[in-house]
Each structure stands twice: as C-alpha cells, then as structure tokens.
Amino acid sequence: MSGTARGSGVPSTPHRRFDPLRGRWVLVSAGRDRRPWSGESQAVSPAAVARHDPECGLCPGNLRAAAGLDRIRNPDYAGPYVFANDFPALRPLLPDERLEVRAGPGIPPGRAGGAEELLRAEPEAGVCRVLCFGPRHDRHLAAMGDGELAAVVDLWIGQAAELGRVWRWVQIFENRGAAMGASSPHPHGQVWASASLPDEPAAEDVRQRDYLSRHGRRLLVDYAGIERAAGERVVADNGEWLAVVPYWAVWPFETMLVPVRPVASLPELDGPLRVSLVGMLRTLLTAYDALFGVPFPYSMGWHGAPGPAGATVAAPAGAGHWQLHAHFYPPLLRSPTVRKFLVGYEMLAGAQRDITPEQAAAMLRAHVPAAGPDRVR
Ligand code: ZN
Numbered sequence: 001m002s003g004t005a006r007g008s009g010v011p012s013t014p015h016r017r018f019d020p021l022r023g024r025w026v027l028v029s030a031g032r033d034r035r036p037w038s039g040e041s042q043a044v045s046p047a048a049v050a051r052h053d054p055e056c057g058l059c060p061g062n063l064r065a066a067a068g069l070d071r072i073r074n075p076d077y078a079g080p081y082v083f084a085n086d087f088p089a090l091r092p093l094l095p096d097e098r099l100e101v102r103a104g105p106g107i108p109p110g111r112a113g114g115a116e117e118l119l120r121a122e123p124e125a126g127v128c129r130v131l132c133f134g135p136r137h138d139r140h141l142a143a144m145g146d147g148e149l150a151a152v153v154d155l156w157i158g159q160a161a162e163l164g165r166v167w168r169w170v171q172i173f174e175n176r177g178a179a180m181g182a183s184s185p186h187p188h189g190q191v192w193a194s195a196s197l198p199d200e201p202a203a204e205d206v207r208q209r210d211y212l213s214r215h216g217r218r219l220l221v222d223y224a225g226i227e228r229a230a231g232e233r234v235v236a237d238n239g240e241w242l243a244v245v246p247y248w249a250v251w252p253f254e255t256m257l258v259p260v261r262p263v264a265s266l267p268e269l270d271g272p273l274r275v276s277l278v279g280m281l282r283t284l285l286t287a288y289d290a291l292f293g294v295p296f297p298y299s300m301g302w303h304g305a306p307g308p309a310g311a312t313v314a315a316p317a318g319a320g321h322w323q324l325h326a327h328f329y330p331p332l333l334r335s336p337t338v339r340k341f342l343v344g345y346e347m348l349a350g351a352q353r354d355i356t357p358e359q360a361a362a363m364l365r366a367h368v369p370a371a372g373p374d375r376v377r
Contacts, residue, residue: 019248027352049138058186080155081132090126126194133187142285160266167193177297212321220323241280245361258325265304290367298330
C-alpha cells in the first residue's frame with residue numbers, strides 16, 4: 001500500500017481498509033473491474049408497469065397470495081398500508097414453544113465442551129410486517145412526490161416507535177428489484193422485529209459503544225464530519241443529511257445515509273430532519289437510477305439504537321453511543337447487466353471490491369440532480 005490511501009489518487013495499489021463500524025477489513029483491488037468478463041449478463045427488460053396490477057398481491061383491493069390460508073383482500077388503501085406478513089420468519093412464541101426449543105432436538109447431556117456447548121439453540125420471538133409504500137404499483141420511492149415520500153418516512157418512524165417499545169431490534173428494510181429477491185414489483189418494504197439483537201447491529205453496537213467510551217463522541221458523527229471535509233466520497237450533502245460511499249464500502253455502489261448531528265433513532269427525527277430526509281432520499285435514489293439508466297436494485301435498511309435487552313420501554317437509556325443511519329447495498333458492478341457476487345474469496349476469506357469507493361462516489365455524484373428535481377404532487 002502506498003500510504004496515501006486516505007487521500008485521492010491512489011486507487012491502483014491493492015490495499016485493505018478497515019470498517020470501524022463492524023470491525024472488519026475489506027480488500028480494495030482497483031482495476032480488476034476491467035478484466036475480461038464472460039460470465040452472466042442479466043437481461044434488462046424495463047417492461048412497462050401499470051398503475052394497478054390485477055395480479056399483484058399488494059395492490060389495493062386485491063387478494064393477497066397466501067396459499068393454504070384463507071385469502072385476504074387488501075383494503076382500498078390510499079397511502080402507506082401495513083399488514084402482518086402472511087409467511088412470517090418470526091412470530092410471538094408460546095411458553096410451550098420456548099421450552100421445546102430449549103429442550104433441543106434430542107441433544108444428550110454430556111461433558112463440558114460437548115454437545116451442550118457446540119449445538120446451541122434458543123427461542124426467538126418477533127413479528128414480521130409488510131410495508132406497502134403506497135397504492136401505485138408503478139411508483140417507486142424515487143418517483144414519489146414530496147407528500148408521498150414524507151408518508152413513507154412517517155411510516156418508517158411509526159413502525160420503529162411502535163415496535164421499539166416491545167422488541168430489542170427493529171429492522172426496517174427494502175429489497176428493490178428481482179436481483180435482490182423482491183417478491184413483487186409493487187413498491188414495498190418490510191419490518192422484522194426480534195427479541196434478540198442480530199449480528200450486524202450487535203457488531204455496530206459494540207464498536208459505537210467502544211468509540212464513545214474512548215473519545216466521548218459518536219463514531220458516525222465524527223465520521224460524517226471527516227467525510228464532509230474530505231468530499232471525495234460524498235454523494236450528496238444537504239447540511240443535515242450526508243449520503244456517502246463509506247471508506248470501507250464492500251458493494252461497488254454501497255452508500256450510507258446519516259444525519260450530520262447526533263440522532264439515535266428514527267423516532268428522534270424532528271420535523272426539519274424529516275423534511276430534509278425526503279429531499280435526500282430522492283437525490284440519492286435519482287442518482288442511483290440515472291447511473292446505469294435502469295431502476296437500480298438494492299437492499300436498504302435503517303439502523304437505529306437497539307432497545308434494552310429484555311425491557312419493554314422506548315427511548316432506551318444509554319443509547320448515546322448510537323447514531324442513526326441507513327445502509328444501501330446495490331449489487332450492480334459496472335453495467336445494468338453485470339452484478340457483483342460475494343463468492344469465492346469473499347465467502348472464504350473476506351470482502352473485496354474492484355472499483356474504489358472514491359471512483360464510485362464520483363460516478364454517483366455526476367448523476368445528482370443540480371438543484372434536486374421538483375416533484376411536488
Ligand atoms: Zn449499520
């Protein structure tokens with residue numbers, strides 16, 4: 001490594017960068033994206049999408065796809081619409097079910113270090129909901145007017161507040177596009193809430209807590225300040241929200257959306273921050289769609305302060321280390337038809353990327369609308 005990777009103009013030397021939020025490394029090998037490619041090229045078919053699809057299980061007034069159950073008809077909803085997932089990965093557990101998991105599937109008692117230690121399971125309770133962003137089958141977040149987008153932001157906040165009073169972790173997320181496994185093109189996200197803290201936020205919790213204890217400041221507030229001053233990885237900065245390709249990004253066009261001042265969770269967003277979030281979301285999603293001229297696939301989700309373990313109160317005490325942020329993980333590499341797979345070295349050794357975060361940020365920045373498209377509807 002040439003030793004100047006922090007600044008611009010180094011991208012050709014293979015090096016690794018540290019992710020202080022998760023505590024792991026990513027290998028950066030710029031230039032590999034120009035290697036010959038004879039692998040998969042996914043067909044792009046930007047088929048015309050109707051306002052209302054009679055076959056869509058999420059459109060207003062339609063029957064939901066729930067095989068084996070009594071089919072439920074969606075109401076004629078006009079704004080965001082939330083319903084319990086018909087095929088939930090998590091659900092509240094009965095006392096008998098907890099005992100059943102704890103008893104384990106035929107694990108014999110044994111000596112220390114044996115099966116009791118190596119074959120561990122514990123009950124996991126939670127809830128899963130589907131969040132329809134709006135009634136229009138053809139209107140993704142990027143195309144929504146201010147009022148519609150604000151309603152989605154309020155939806156996220158409402159779910160985080162309600163479920164955060166009961167569950168340790170509330171994961172709000174969206175899979176956009178078939179490439180990310182979205183089951184329906186109807187604009188929608190999900191929320192999964194659980195009694196335990198999953199691995200990704202658990203790692204972020206440890207790292208942010210450690211940083212605050214050593215420096216008295218929040219890790220991601222410090223990081224946002226560094227990136228705003230450097231500028232080379234910034235996609236957009238509206239003075240309240242920063243969209244940045246993280247220094248340690250794994251996915252080619254991965255971004256993080258973070259408020260520049262301390263905010264621990266979605267319900268803490270005040271009126272002005274909600275308004276400026278609407279504008280920032282549109283800016284970022286417009287840049288994504290313009291980059292390759294296709295509806296840009298991604299998985300995105302919010303990371304806010306976890307609730308206290310085993311407690312049932314909101315606004316957890318001692319969340320001063322945590323900074324609210326959203327991750328956007330798009331799979332595309334260098335065209336609408338070539339996606340990145342985390343395989344081989346990444347599965348067996350560690351994360352690796354081909355274009356540098358600085359290159360990716362410059363490409364996205366070039367597609368940020370000058371003054372932000374005016375889409376008040
Ligand atoms: Zn995070």
